[in-house]
Structures are given as structure tokens and as C-alpha cells.
Amino acid sequence: MNKSENIALTEAVFYILLALHQALHGYGIMQETQKLTKGRLNLSAGTLYGALSALMEKSWIKALESEEESRKKEYIITELGKSVFKAELDRLQELVQNGKKVITQ
């Protein structure tokens, strides 16, 4: 059951993976995404939680073990996640190139 090969990432997943190139907790991801998109993309807590659970199941990201119980749970991208992200970047590049080719003709 691997439907996610060769398909486009959702915008939410794209930015979550991008943000998680550094270790962040949930709220940090929301803030980072807002910062990167200058407030255009607002991930609601529900969406983010759902996406994080799905990404962990796919092993694209992992939760960092924290020594203290009280500390906020942090997440970081895995090697597999990085390769998925890289492939998506290539796909987006192709998208932009093809688009520009037609538009600038």
C-alpha cells in the first residue's frame, strides 16, 4: 500500500518537511511556515497534528526523544524524508520550467 510514490506533496506537507530540516515542536512548525510564506499559509493545529502523525507513520519524520517529561515534543526530518523532499523539489522545478516556457513564448 504505497500510493505516495511519484505523487505531489501537499503544500502543508511540503512546508512541514522544509521546516523540519531543523528540530521543531508543533507550534514552532506553525510559526516557521507562517514566516516562510509571509503569513499566506496558516496551518491549523488539527491539520498539523494529522499531517505529523501521517508523516511519522511513513517515517519521513521522527519525534525526538526528550530527557524531560515536561518538555515539548520535537520533530525532525529523516533521511527518507529528505530524499522525498528532494524529489519533490525536482518535480516542482520541472513544473515551473514548463510553465515559464509557455508563458514567455
Next chain:
Amino acid sequence: MKKTVRKVFFLWDYEKEERWLNEMSQKGWQLTWASFRKYRFEKGEPGQYEYKLELLEKKTAATESKSYLEFLKEAGIELVGECRNWIYLRSKTADKAFVSSKPCLDELSHLMKVQQFQNSLRNMLMLMVVFSFVLILALEEFTGIPVADFFRGFGTGLGLASSVIALCFVFLMKKQNRKMKEAIKELYTCE
């Protein structure tokens, strides 16, 4: 200043209920506690908080729900009340924690949880209908004995009541299915 309000919202009117809580917030009444048909408000700044009703797949005490609630807390979202699997959440309006740029996805996942909830209610109703028929049939041969007659009467009443409710439920679920189809259609063009 505090006040307690009793107000009835039907299960399927959660959108109306949410709107009402946000209207109260606009008037400066901030919800601090909610349970079945009872709401406690405290006078605060108008529009200070935003409210949202969510449905959990499992009760709040379950591990899965706990980790979600913990996650919400870290994002500055407070749990102000609960009623079965429904939770009442609030967040400072300035935090924009409920504002989503991905409404289609949010809507669909919410609708799916509502449907799951309705399915379990429907199953319970069907179980009640079956139970009452079994009761009536089992007591068939004991006609004339007062205790048996009483329970047969009880079974008939229960059977009739749950059948009527189940029928109303069918219409409710049809409405829900329509909403679901719309949400899936939306997903073709937006996230």
C-alpha cells in the same frame, strides 16, 4: 462577572453551537466551562478568544486523545469543556490557531469523524431494536404471567421508540452523506 446559560443544541447543530459561542465572545462573554447543555461564561474582552468544537475519535481519557490534547496545549489551545467525544476548544484570536489555509482537508477530516460518531449511534439503535424483538419473542409463551407481560410491554415500547429514532437518523445521515460528497468534490480542486 459570571453567568451560566442553559441552551439546547442538537447533536447535528454543532456548527450553530460553535457560531453561538463565537458570537458570545464578540459580546465579551468568554466560555470557561461547558458540559451537556450547560455553558459557563465570564465577562472579558470582546473577541478575545475564538472557539471551536471538535469531535475526537476516542474519549478524552484515551491515550490517542491525550496526546492530541497535549499537542493542542503546546500550540496555546485550551480545552474548556467536553461532552462525550465532543470537545470545546478556545485559543486567543490573535494566535489564529483555528484559521486554516487548508479548509477542504480540515472539513473532510471533521466530517469523517462526525460520520463515525453517527455510525456508532446508529449501531446502538439497531442493537436496541433487535434486543426488543428478541425480548418480545422470548416472552411469547409466557403470556398471562404479570412479570412477563410487563417486560413484553417494555420490549414493545423500546422497540417502537428506537425504530422511530432510527428512521429519523436515516434522514440525518443522508444529509451528512451529501455534505461528505461535496467535501470530496472540493478536494479535486483544492487541498
